[in-house]
Structures are given as C-alpha cells and as structure tokens.
Amino acid sequence: MFFLKADGRTSSLRPAEYLKRFSARAVPHTLLDVRSSEEFEESHIIGAVNIPVQSLMSRLSEIPRNQPVIVYCRSGSRSTIATRILSDAGYGEVYDLGSFMVWVAQNNPIRRGITR
Secondary structure, three states, X not given: OOEEOOXXXXXXXXXXXXXXXXXXXXXXXXXXXXXXXXXXXXEEEOOOEEXXXXXXXXXXXXXXXXXXXXXXXXXXXXXXXXXXXXXXOOOOOEEEEEEHHHHHHOOOOEEEOOOO
C-alpha cells in the first residue's frame, strides 16, 4: 500500500483511510481494479473500474489525469506494478490500496457480480 508521486515519495493508504478520505467525502477519484475481468466480474469494490494490469499501458487514456487514482488487486502485487506504470506515465496522485483480500477480510462493502 503505497502513495507514489512523480518524485518517488511514498506513504501508505489503508482501506479505512480510503473510505474516510475518498468514499465518505465523495471526493472525485478513479478506483482502479487491475485484476482480470473474470476476478472483477466475481466481486469488486463498489465504484471500481476494471483495467487488467496487462492492458494498462494501452488503456491509459481511459484514466482521468485530473483526479487521484486508487489502485488495487487481489494480493497487492499487480497493484504495485500498476502504480509504477501510472506514476511513470505522469499521473501525479496515485495510491496503492493493495489487496482486495484485505478489503474483504475487514468487511468493507463489495459488489458481487456485474450489473449489466
């Protein structure tokens, strides 16, 4: 769970901090799930958009640059890669929320299945 800026500074962002700083206050941001589409369809954090980490470089145009981006995956490995990709691409405020498994273990809200 890291906060990466273009200058390389880092700090942590835990689920409770995300809920307090972004969700509860309705602060505009992009919540990015970088797991596979199959994992996302099974369950995900409410409000998340799915761009698998393997597709991230070719889909950067889908991610707004004028607001914070919060990234997560299943265990934290892919989100670490994704935050580096975003930071290297010039995104100024990128947070690594880390593990969806931790999110679920802490009984935070999720959506099961895809609403079509």
